[in-house]
Amino acid sequence: xxxxxxxxxEITFKIVYYGTGxxxxxxNLKQIYNKVKPEQKGKMISLATExxxxxxxxxxxxxxxxVKGFKTKFQLYTVPGQIYYNASRKLILKGVDGIVFVADxxxxxxxxxxxxxxxxxxxxxxxxxxxxxxxxxxxYNKRDLxxxxxxxxxxxxxxxxxxxxxxxxxxxxxxxxxxxxxxxKKVLQSL
Amino acid sequence: MSYENLSIxxxxxxxxxxxxxxxxxxxxxxxxxxxxxxxxxxxxxxxTDSIDxxxxxxxxxxxxxxxxxxxxxxxxxxxxEIFHQGKKENIYITVIxxxxxxxxxxxxxxxxxxxxxxxxxxxxxxxxxxxQIFKKxxxxxxxxxxxxxxDFKRAAESELDDLFD
Numbered sequence: 001x002x003x004x005x006x007x008x009x010e011i012t013f014k015i016v017y018y019g020t021g022x023x024x025x026x027x028n029l030k031q032i033y034n035k036v037k038p039e040q041k042g043k044m045i046s047l048a049t050e051x052x053x054x055x056x057x058x059x060x061x062x063x064x065x066x067v068k069g070f071k072t073k074f075q076l077y078t079v080p081g082q083i084y085y086n087a088s089r090k091l092i093l094k095g096v097d098g099i100v101f102v103a104d105x106x107x108x109x110x111x112x113x114x115x116x117x118x119x120x121x122x123x124x125x126x127x128x129x130x131x132x133x134x135x136x137x138x139x140y141n142k143r144d145l146x147x148x149x150x151x152x153x154x155x156x157x158x159x160x161x162x163x164x165x166x167x168x169x170x171x172x173x174x175x176x177x178x179x180x181x182x183x184x185k186k187v188l189q190s191l
Numbered sequence: 192m193s194y195e196n197l198s199i200x201x202x203x204x205x206x207x208x209x210x211x212x213x214x215x216x217x218x219x220x221x222x223x224x225x226x227x228x229x230x231x232x233x234x235x236x237x238x239t240d241s242i243d244x245x246x247x248x249x250x251x252x253x254x255x256x257x258x259x260x261x262x263x264x265x266x267x268x269x270x271x272e273i274f275h276q277g278k279k280e281n282i283y284i285t286v287i288x289x290x291x292x293x294x295x296x297x298x299x300x301x302x303x304x305x306x307x308x309x310x311x312x313x314x315x316x317x318x319x320x321x322x323q324i325f326k327k328x329x330x331x332x333x334x335x336x337x338x339x340x341x342d343f344k345r346a347a348e349s350e351l352d353d354l355f356d
Contacts, residue, residue: 003197003231007204011339012231040354042245047253056253059230061245064354067347075231075249091256095229181351188347191339 002097002191012073013187014095015180018120019102020112021053021081024141024170028102029060029076031176036062054080057092064184074184081116090123098135098187100179102170103158105140105148110157117158131161135186138165139179144172197227198328204234206320211236214313218306220297221280225317226251227291237296251294255284274303285310287317288325 003012017025026046033044042061049055058078065072079089101120103113121131140154149157151167159165164182168175199207211223215237222237224244230252232244255273262270273284283295283306293314297306 003199003227003229003233005199005204005233007199007201008234014229014231036354043243045246045249056257059246059249061249064347064350067350068343070343072347072350075245077230077249087260088257091253091260094256095227095231184351185348188344188351191344 002187008071009069010071010073012075013097013184014075014077015098015100015183015187016092016096017076017078017100017102018089018093018116019081019139020104020109020116021083023081023102023104023109023113023116024139024168025078025081025102026054026058027170028100028139028168028176028179029058029078031170031173032062032076032180033060035173035177040064053082054078055085056080056088074187076180083115086119086123089119090126093123093127093129096124096127096129096134097190098137098183099131100137100139100183101158102139102141103154105142105154106145107147107149110149110153113154113158135183135190136161136163137179137183137186138163139168139170139175140165141168141170141175143167143174144169196328197233197324199233199324200327203320203324207317208234208236210313210316210320214295214309217309218295218297218302219300220295220306222296224248224251224294224296225287225291226294228252228256233291242296247294251282251284251292255286255292283307283310285314287314288321290325291317291321293317 017028019025029044033041040063045059047056060076062074064074077092079092124131138159140151166175166179166182168179170176215223220237222235222239224235225233226248227233230249232248235244258273259269271285275282279298281297285293287293
């Protein structure tokens with residue numbers, strides 16, 4: 001749900017990074033945080049465990065500047081990927097305007113990706129949201145690792161909507177901005 | 192989608208701010224914030240200079256959401272009020288029409304009982320205002336579409352390109 005304030009002339013969108021545990025969601029946000037100019041970002045908040053695993057969410061507010069007189073802002077959230085944090089994951093999806101699904105390309109995580117997509121669909125349904133109606137981008141992450149599924153295998157397994165995907169090595173920043181740009185444009189198109 | 196966009200127009204915005212300012216004066220609170228349940232701030236009044244408002248909004252919404260889930264685990268629909276007590280500063284959170292979160296930040300200068308009494312009439316006022324806003328929104332989708340036409344989208348996309356290059 002975007003919030004449009006015609007008085008202060010601001011528009012804000014919420015983008016959620018979803019996906020399996022240790023897939024690279026937080027890494028995406030950290031890369032964005034490190035590379036965006038200070039005036040275009042707020043403080044990054046991570047509600048994480050002592051082991052640096054996301055407990056509730058990471059949050060990064062971004063300000064893309066004034067567009068036709070409207071201050072345009074994107075708020076980026078990640079969800080905790082681990083299966084037993086589903087209650088938290090569901091909460092973060094509230095009012096979402098766009099979703100990035102970060103898939104782990106490693107062969108041993110193939111089934112986890114499928115499970116996580118199914119979990120996303122279910123959790124959206126609980127908010128009465130249909131995945132077909134939400135701007136969605138898939139990020140096939142960890143493409144630098146040796147033991148990975150092919151893009152076509154991943155597409156077949158987790159992209160029945162034939163939506164845009166980006167190949168990425170988030171830890172090196174590869175594909176991170178392209179993913180964010182793609183989802184942001186989709187969100188704007190759906191406005 | 193059950194969750195439509197929230198658009199707030201000039202006049203409603205000033206009515207909301209007037210209502211919040213009245214409460215601020217009547218209770219001597221430090222600051223008040225209105226936040227939508229997705230964590231996005233709608234407006235704030237009072238002394239917010241030392242507060243990171245974006246972080247505060249996102250965390251307040253998360254706090255409220257987590258507490259609501261605790262309520263449902265106990266078979267309650269929701270906890271309508273949340274109170275956090277600190278040594279100097281306190282936070283009181285309540286909800287408007289189940290969609291908007293009102294956060295009051297206050298210190299020892301504020302009497303909690305008095306604040307809760309005054310808050311009730313503010314909540315009623317805000318409920319009326321937001322009720323009107325939601326009615327307008329359900330009948331006025333067209334107006335929003337016109338404000339954010341293709342020109343806006345093109346300009347926004349160009350800003351995005353610059354941001355990431």
